[in-house]
Amino acid sequence: MLPSCTDIRFLTSSFRWTDVVSPFTPTVDELLPPLTTQQELALLARVLWREGWNDHLAGHITINRGDGTLWCNPWLLQWNELRPEHIIAVDLDGNVVEGDWPAPLGLPLHLALHRARPDVQVTVHSHPQFATVWAARRELPAVLDQSGALGGGELVLVDEYSGTVDSGDAAHDAVEALGDADLALLAGHGALVIGSSVRAAHQRAVALEHRSRLAWRVAAASTGVGDGAGDGVASALPEPIQRRMRQSDGTRFIGFWEAAVRGELIADPTLLGPPR
Numbered sequence: 001m002l003p004s005c006t007d008i009r010f011l012t013s014s015f016r017w018t019d020v021v022s023p024f025t026p027t028v029d030e031l032l033p034p035l036t037t038q039q040e041l042a043l044l045a046r047v048l049w050r051e052g053w054n055d056h057l058a059g060h061i062t063i064n065r066g067d068g069t070l071w072c073n074p075w076l077l078q079w080n081e082l083r084p085e086h087i088i089a090v091d092l093d094g095n096v097v098e099g100d101w102p103a104p105l106g107l108p109l110h111l112a113l114h115r116a117r118p119d120v121q122v123t124v125h126s127h128p129q130f131a132t133v134w135a136a137r138r139e140l141p142a143v144l145d146q147s148g149a150l151g152g153g154e155l156v157l158v159d160e161y162s163g164t165v166d167s168g169d170a171a172h173d174a175v176e177a178l179g180d181a182d183l184a185l186l187a188g189h190g191a192l193v194i195g196s197s198v199r200a201a202h203q204r205a206v207a208l209e210h211r212s213r214l215a216w217r218v219a220a221a222s223t224g225v226g227d228g229a230g231d232g233v234a235s236a237l238p239e240p241i242q243r244r245m246r247q248s249d250g251t252r253f254i255g256f257w258e259a260a261v262r263g264e265l266i267a268d269p270t271l272l273g274p275p276r
């Protein structure tokens with residue numbers, strides 16, 4: 001049945017343009033609107049989902065609140081549907097201390113990491129499509145271009161770990177094997193990225209998946225027939241360049257995170273609006 005004129009007046013009285021259009025127009029001096037930490041976490045999950053960090057319900061993002069608790073995505077929701085009001089807070093034993101949703105499975109890895117390295121601010125773990133290929137191969141992908149080295153940090157293979165991350169002991173072993181590294185491929189499992197901020201974690205997570213995807217494609221292409229334009233042999237970036245890029249803290253590429261967030265706000269302009 002079509003709505004009556006009274007119904008239409010009721011509907012239009014609650015209409016707001018901010019519900020259907022991007023709520024923000026960037027300028028050179030202001031690339032993003034102010035964001036709460038919960039908004040940042042939800043946006044980080046969504047933009048990484050588009051980058052291949054999209055293994056269904058798997059994956060956790062934690063942000064250190066500095067008081068012995070962590071912001072965290074909840075269990076039961078995928079990263080591509082996450083909203084700021086879904087974000088929970090957990091203590092370092094995994095107990096939910098704020099929020100309406102349960103803690104995600106596999107969180108002991110994050111808890112052990114934050115306990116062992118209190119300076120860690122943001123941690124991202126999931127099973128990204130191409131990084132997990134190399135994790136399954138128990139091999140670090142070569143750095144074949146600059147985009148794969150963005151964000152810096154040391155990537156290591158954590159091979160002492162076996163099984164899932166549900167066991168507290170396994171999580172402790174994995175953190176021991178990680179040492180002071182900033183990124184890890186978890187053998188037969190997935191990937192882990194650490195950053196000093198959401199911006200840094202985003203840059204590194206995107207770069208790791210790019211690096212893994214390019215190395216996989218180049219390896220696949222090298223088994224085919226070349227076009228004769230070159231020798232068909234890929235080479236890694238020169239080590240001095242890699243060494244310099246590894247020293248980045250992931251925060252220096254202004255605009256990269258901001259552009260990704262604006263893209264997500266265009267896709268879902270309601271994200272910064274009232275809870276749904």
Ligand SMILES: [Zn+2]
Pocket residue numbers: 058059106125126127165189190
């Ligand atoms: Zn996992």
